[in-house]
Amino acid sequence: MGATFKGKNPIKSIRAAQLKGADKAAEFLLGESRAIVPIEEATLERSGAASTEQNAKGTTLAVSYDTPYAVVQHESLDFKHDGGRKAKYLEGPFNSKNDKALQVIADTVKGVIN
16 A cells, blocks of 8 residues: 655655645744733733744754743743733743644645555
């Protein structure tokens, strides 16, 4: 029993699906992070971004926040936050939702293989 590929070039199709899956996984992790990021005026939450990069070494995905205080909010465990909001808003979802993010990538790649 062999696999068939959608498209003419299997390697190119799989690499494109990996990148698309990484995009989806990064967006998923961003959403999980936004649900718990500390919020007062929502500036920190709005600064969140998901990105992916593919090069000869592989595919890298990133979730980041771009405010002067993003790192302080992430690392300060003694700050008081509104209900459901907390420090480690990147680390927490990455650790607890990593399997789901990897599954998003795998499902996207499986979509180009019959």
